[in-house]
Amino acid sequence: MTAFADLHHRPEEPLLLPNAWDHASATALAGQGFRAIGTTSLAVAAAVGLPDGSPATREHTLRLALTLGKKPFLLSVDAADGFSDDPERVAELARELSVVGAAGINLEDGLGPVTLHARKIAAVKSAAPDLFVNARTDTYWLGDGDLSETSARLDAYQQAGADGVFVPGLTDPVHIAALVKRLAVPLNILYSPTGPTVPHLTDLGVRRVSLGSLLYRRALGAALETLADIRAGRSPQGTAPSYAEVEGWARRSGISGTPARPEAKSP
Template identity: 70%
Template sequence: MTNFSVFSALHHADTPLLLPNAWDHASAAALAQQGFAAIGTTSLGTAAAAGLPDGMAATRDETLLLAKRLGNGPFLLSVDAEGGFSDHPAAVAELARELAAAGAAGINLEDGRADGTLTPVDLHAAKIAAVKAATPDLFVNARTDTHWLDGPQTETSRRLDAYQQAGADCVFVPGLSDPTQIAALVKTLDVPLNILYSPSGPTVAHLGNLGVRRVSLGSLLFRTALGAAVSAATDIRADRPVRGKTPTYSEVQQLCPGVDPDLAK
């Protein structure tokens, strides 16, 4: 089986695919070391690490570079590509070709825009169709931001229907956490549903029982790591012990390919 087919199969298992999101080589390698078979990227982490804004089509180069760094890792890779960094379907399709060539098994395409509006449904569907025509095996996770923006939640079903008709392999509704609404939405879909995990929302097991087949962590791990780093620095400044588990120098070195464990000390 190809990476594409294996990745697709993970969305049709008895339990939902829990997809953690990395922002660099070390975070991806550390997650893979814990047995995660598939790892996504986080657009916020990718952008923030480069000092660029998220969601404003500013990180095409950084996203592709990260995919090239991670594409040959011991895990299946799904890349968060915002809205494809273009409103021209052909340009989005070209990006998809480059990501697939870099080793990505999947791509995440969102319809939310930086100004708080949604991409016209026909345009986002055209992006999806162009990607599937250019790279038929690449797994397309089509995201709608109707539950993250004010007012348009009634558009959710219409948009998801258009996206799955355009060829999306999975649909993603971040911000949706109500169990009743999730269960009702699952019944209307022909493709798997992806939900963004929320610490205040249903557990992964509960989401699986509702019919959700993929649970993403989004930027949560990146934000948690950033917070932990700042907390450690302020604890030290205040003469308090550093909380939490800290990997050793050697353990981090061993995440990097080509490092002799005997020299990583």
């Protein structure tokens, strides 16, 4: 079992996975003591003016993984649907992610054919056996939340070799407990401010809790709130990292809770 997989098998402490969108955000989150960091496909795409999951974001996803993969934290990459309907192309992406140091990959079915997604999972596990495959189904995200369909899809993905399964949008404790009972692999739930708390999800048997794009969207929201306060003549509320802290996070050498000392700048 890899170190990343091991984080999914602690009954009293599920993996709480914060999702970063660039080098500074990942380093800042890791500086808070998180051993593993995920990426969020929405933010990676939005940063370059593309829709979430667009095949054109494949290279941007790889570039971010190259930046973060050798850092002193475990990296899981949100790869949407693998940016291709060709399992071999998805497998090639997995190989590249593994080479640059990623520990895991998140692959979503988008409610497409079960057999196609299962083939992608199998191809990825064949190409990069040590890469933790988190197989996502969108039955509660894009569909009508049918538990039977969800179970059938997850069964197929387990059989294809998925190391864990992910059901974003699922917040019903009864349905969560039912899935945990039938699954042979760890269940990943997307945290929702209106859903069960992390302690409640732990009690239900959830082994991984992702934050998805929440931190990125909250950061954008804070920027807009700050601008509104300034425009209205109010002092902005909340906290902001110092210039030196952000510079420290942006440096490529290691992670430290203490900001790097600012260097002298040329005129």
